[in-house]
Structure formats: C-alpha cells, structure tokens
Amino acid sequence: MCVGDGEAAILSLLSEQEGQPRRGSSILWRDDDRNQKPAAKGPTKANVAPLDDLAWPDRKYLHFAQEFGYKAVGISSSRGCPFRCSFCVPHVYSQDSIERPWNYRSAHSIVEEIHHHYDNGERLFTFSDEHFLPNKMARRRASELAAMIKDRNMRDLRFMFDCRADAVDEELFSILKEVGLYRVYIGFEAAANGMLMDYRKDVKMEIYGDTLSVLSRLDIEAIPGMIIFSPTTTVGEVQKNIEFFAGNFATYAEEDFLSRLQVLPGTPIASSLNTQGLLGEMIEGEYSWRFKDPAVESLWNDFNEIVKGRSNDFLSLQAHDRDALSTLKKEIEHDLLRAVSGRMQ
C-alpha cells in the first residue's frame, strides 16, 4: 500500500530487486499473517508529488475514446480538496498524512499541456479536478491561466470544470468565459439547509440564486450535482430539491431524479449513519443504508415508478430535440411533486 501520491512509490518498488526489503517512508505492506507494517523505520509519510514535474498522461487512446463520444481532452490540474464534506473522500485520505490537502500545478504547466493538444487540433477540454477553485491561490491561478490562454491566442477553445456554488463570482468567471469557459458542474447537493448541514457543505442554499444569476448573465451552462435522497431526508426536503432542480435546469437524465447518497467507507457520514443505526452491508465498495422516515422510503419507490415508467418516452426522444425533452421533464416533475404532496404528513 502507498500513502499519498503513487508515482514515486511505484518507481521505488519497481527498482527493488526480488527478495530485497521494501523501502520508502510512504509504503506499507502486509506480512503473511496480513499484519500491516511500514516499509521504513520512522513514521509513515505521505508522498506529495511535484505535479509540474510529472509526465503528461499517455494519450494514445484519445482518438479511440473520442470516436465513442468522449470528445473532450481531460486535464488534471490539481489533486485533493481542502473542504470536508461529510460524504466525500479526498479529505479522508489526506487529513492525517498530507500537509497540503490541495496540491496543484502552475498555470504555466497547465497552459503548456493545453497548447500541445491545441496544436494537434483539440479545442474541447475538461478539468478533472475535484474542485477547480477551492481557495485564493486557485483563483489567482485561474486568472493567470486565462491571461496565458489569451496571450497564446488560442481561439475557439472551450473548457469546463467542477466547483462549488460559493466559488462563482462575476469578475473571475467573466475573464474565464472570455477564454472559453462554457460550462461548470456545481456540487449544489441539496436545496435544503438541513441537508447541507448534514453534508457539511459549509454553504447555505440562499446563495444559490446569486450563483445561478451570475452564470446565466455570462451564458455559462450550469450542470447541477444533486443528492436528492439521503437516509435522513424528509419529504419536505425532497420537495425543495425537486423544486430547485425543476426551476433552474433544462438538462435531464433519468438518474437526476433518482440521485441518492453514496456512503463510502471512512467518511464522516458513514460513522454518523452507523451511530444512528441506518447503515447496512458493504456492497461493492459502498454501504447500503435505509431511510429513517418510512414516508420517504415510499416516496423513493414512487419516484422510481414514475421515472422508470417514462423510460421509453425518454429513450425515444432525439438527443437534439430540446423542446421535447423539456416537455417530458416538466411532465415528470409534475408527477413527482404530486407524489410528494401525497406523502406529506
């Protein structure tokens, strides 16, 4: 096992001869009795890779992936996240071992990689970072990146990234829009403050209106990340989530209305649910769970019935027929809200 980034650890392991003791302060191993042991004397220390110095990813299958519809070139510009959302994993792995929970590449390193692909004809990019703008340093880096893209005259570039609702502001986003930002995925998670507190998002849903107004003024598409159902969600909270989703987003995929909390091992929410007796078995790397309120469980079943009952209508739509999609979405939302009313106490 390796603690922290794996690049240096794997090289060090590969360079060792068969039968030699394992070295490296970031490596742990298991003996024949499955006891976990550090490979080196002294405390185990996480590796933090100097990201600017790492080789760029091997892209030999890029065109193959593009033929299957994955058009964008993925760029990894940072690792980790300084926030502590209760369902999320990066901080769980970094909290005890890594001094800097958000490790990042310089704007120069990022623009070099983008430019390389641009010269090869690529125009569409997606940042795969957990959160592209987690702090002041990240915002400064984003401005520098925008200036560099402009200096290099990379026209027709388009890119997207993931961030939180509180990272959106008009000044920075208008600079980014000018050099190609066309879409952001925002982890709203819920439109009810009780759920946001459970998720430890450190935001209140009252800011979401401003976030969406800025994006709308700048004509940047917002893709919402929502967790509509969790074990402790109330019927009223489901209603707020659906109303928020229905009122603000044109996109629709079947799973949007059936999004439910994924409970991963080691996360704060896993221990909280365990204490409340709501956690079940571990199945394929995540915990199953049960609803606290039987009315919400019934509502979950209603939602499945309604959404899956419209599967054929959804599949028969042409991907480009936005009007038909919008009508279908409205009809489904109407049915879901009626189901919510039916389950209100």
Ligand code: SF4
């Ligand atoms: S959900 Fe997003 S903001 Fe929260 S810890 Fe995970 S990556 Fe960071």
